[in-house]
Amino acid sequence: MMQRVVKTIASLCLVLLLAAQVGAANLEDKVVEHTFKNGLKLLMVERHSSPTVSAWIRFKVGSVHERSDERGLAHLLEHMLFKGTRTLGTKDYAAEAPLLEKIEQTAQLMLAEEAKGGKADKAKLAALRAELAKFEKQAEQYVIKDEFFDLYARNGGSGYNAFTGRDGTTYLISLPANKLELWAAIESDRMKHPVLREFYTERSVVMEERRRSYDAEPSAKLWETFVAAAYQAHPYGQPTIGWTSDIRQLSRTKAESFLKRYYAPNNAIMAVVGDIKPAVVIPLVERYFGDIQPGTPVPDVPVQEEPQQGERRVELLGDAEPELVIGFHKTAIGSDDDYVFDLISSILGQGRTSRLHRSLVLEKQFATQVSTFDAPGNRYPNLFVLYASPRAPHTAAEVEQAVLAELERLKKEPVSQQELQQVLNQLEFEEARRMGTNGGLARNLTEYESIAGSWRYMTTYRARVVKITPADIQRVAQQYFTRENRIVGTLVTKKAGGAQK
Structure with missing residues (x-):
């Protein structure tokens, strides 16, 4: 019996190994790539084993590309880009927009006062924090929570998620193949008209994530300290989530500037794999994403870590x-x-x-x-x-x-x-x-x-x-x-x- 099991496992391994070799050899023929005029690169693979499709968008910008006053922005923007657009996530954007501006004006004053440290006017700071909370409360009436998630879920989508690392940020979804146009409509709207609503509320959520998952978690804290010790010059040494003091000084104005610079088609790679026809997908993506203007190309990081001189x-x-x-x-x-x-x-x-x-x-x-x-x-x-x-x-x-x-x-x-x-x-x-x-x-x-x-x-x-x-x-x-x-x-x-x- 054991010999039969071993032979079966060996046969399965051989099949998978042959599949890997054949797959790698055939991938060159199976991948269809198309680059649009605005720099967006689209990669497609037809697989008709089930009527589903996986669509991934990776922006070539991660925490390694943040300036010293931007640390934590890439990760925070991962959160913020689920908040919606001018049409999604809001009941009335025309009424919401003025409140968002009041929130940001107040937040800028608050951040400036906080930056004074021990010399800050405590009474003024308390008043600004209270005013910010008031405006945020007023803006809540216009927010539709998790509309992206609900739209995808109602249309058979699954695995809707995102992740940010040092090198990039990715948004992903799997859905029925006949709902690909819905994906194109949602994701192009997010690339064209993102609205960073609930910014300071979400910033507090990230600070709590930082406290709970890093500062209060010895294993994570060891890893973070270890990586910081390994890099004295290169930004790989900085945590993707940012240090607490980094997150605390982030503003919506900084986030919008970072977003406008880098989260653009010329810095994006899109992969659509599944029950598709490239001849149909290319014009679909062109129709929804083709008119989005390119941003600033993500720069290479020129900093080089000097060789260590000792353990x-x-x-x-x-x-x-x-x-x-x-x-x-x-x-x-x-x-x-x-x-x-x-x-x-x-x-x-x-x-x-x-x-x-x-x-x-x-x-x-x-x-x-x-x-x-x-x-x-x-x-x-x-x-x-x-x-x-x-x-x-x-x-x-x-x-x-x-x-x-x-x-x-x-x-x-x-x-x-x-x-x-x-x-x-x-x-x-x-x-x-x-x-x-x-x-x-x-x-x-x-x-x-x-x-x-x-x-x-x-x-x-x-x-x-x-x-x-x-x-x-x-x-x-x-x-x-x-x-x-x-x-x-x-x-x-x-x-x-x-x-x-």
Whole structure:
């Protein structure tokens, strides 16, 4: 019985691997791309297995593109762009608009007074806050909550969401194929006529999110502190949500300026995957999005992080179990060494057969879990990260030494061809799984077009990684896994009378 199960699983894996290889080869023929006069890039793939479609829009602007006085804006705008337009989310925009202006005028006065710090006029500040609350209360009567969500839900839409990272911001939806025009009407209206209503209310929501999910969450706080320690110059070191003081000084005026500059068709990549015909989709998108004016092209980030001159260590005390994070600076996506790091990540920390899982979790039982990944972004030089949760009574220090020993082994011992082939199979298996859904393919198309410069990164990926040799892995391990290039973060459990690692 067990042999039959193993053979069945092996056969399934083989089918998926072949599907991945064939899929990558055929993707070049299946993707139809069209760029409109205003710079909007549209990527389409026909899939007629079900009468549904996934539509993703990625703006090539994220928190890495914020100036020092704009930190947190990209994430806050992700929230705000669900609030509606001049026609959606409001009962009467003509009556609402003057109140929105009064809110902003009052908020600007309040922010200016708050900026004085200890010299602020407390009575004046209290009066301005009360006036702001009054205008916000009056504006509430015109707001229709969650109209975008309700429209999509009533028409069979699902998975309506958005996410913001260092490198970009994405809005996504899956819906019946015959409702694609509804999507075009809603999303083009949001790109043309967004209204940042309830701005200061939502800013307070984000500040509470920051307090609850970061400041009060030891694991998240460790990660945030770790990344900030890793980057002294490059904006990758700043949290996407922004620091508390960053969020507090954001205004609707700043947000509208940022929005107008960057959230425009020339900075957008659209992917429509599913039961479609490109000959129908192109004129549809042209009709709804073609008259939107381009904005300012999102600039490259010229800042380069200087090489570290020694190990950096951060420690955080918290009411939580110990954690360990180790990072090494590395190259960005698309570089020769980045492909090697993909294999190293699989060898060390991806899945139950990885070296670190076998050694630290199963054999030595030093940790309850271990993983590897790239962070905090991909478009610019980033970090190769190893994460572990120590298993009591073992300490973070013990786990750290065990991890470093595995890295030394990678430097000194060539990876066997058998292990290398297993890792290649695993990478292809995961890629087949991700591309198996309309949404997964739409995500890959928009993401790689944005951060790698072309969605064709997917079609050339396998040809690049199969050329990697054990010697390449040793070279990269020796070059990057050094003490002076290392950042270590530990979460130390607070105990009565002291701390325990």
